Amino acid sequence: MITGMLHTHILMAILTIAVFVLQGVLAVAQPRLLRHKAMRIAPHVIYTLLLVSAIALLVLYGWNPLEFGWVLMKIALLVVFIVLGIIAFKPKFAQPVRVVAWVGALLALLWAYWSAVNKTVVPFL
Secondary structure: OHHHHHHHHHHHHHHHHHHHHHHHHHHHHOHHHHHOHHHHHHHHHHHHHHHHHHHHHHHHHOOOHHHOHHHHHHHHHHHHHHHHHHHHOOOOOOHHHHHHHHHHHHHHHHHHHHHHHHOOOOOOO
16 A cells, blocks of 8 residues: 555655646746646646645655655645746746746656655755
8 A cells, every 4th residue: 555655645745746847838838728627636636645645645654744854845846846936937027037936836846756766855955
C-alpha cells in the first residue's frame, strides 16, 4: 500500500510540474487555451491528488513534518508555489511580475521535488 501511494505521489509531482509548465507556456503563446474546460479542471485535480497522496504518506509512514526538515521544507515550498502561482496567472498583475512569479513558483516546485528525492533541505549540500 505504501509503495502504491508513493508511486502515486511521485506521478502527481511530475504531472504538477508538467501541467504548470504547460500553463505558463500557454499563458504566453495561446492564453485563450487556458480558458478551456480541461485546462481549468485538470490542474486542480492533479494538485488535489498530490496533496492527498502527501497526507496519506505522512499518515502511512507515521511521520511528523516537524521532525523532518525536508518534509517541512516541502510544505513551505508548497505555500510559496501556491502564492506565486496565483500571482503568475492573475491578469491584474503586470506581465513582468507574472513571469517572475511563474519562474519563482516553478523553482519552488523543483526545489520541493529535489528535497524529496535527496531527503535534505538545502540544495547542493
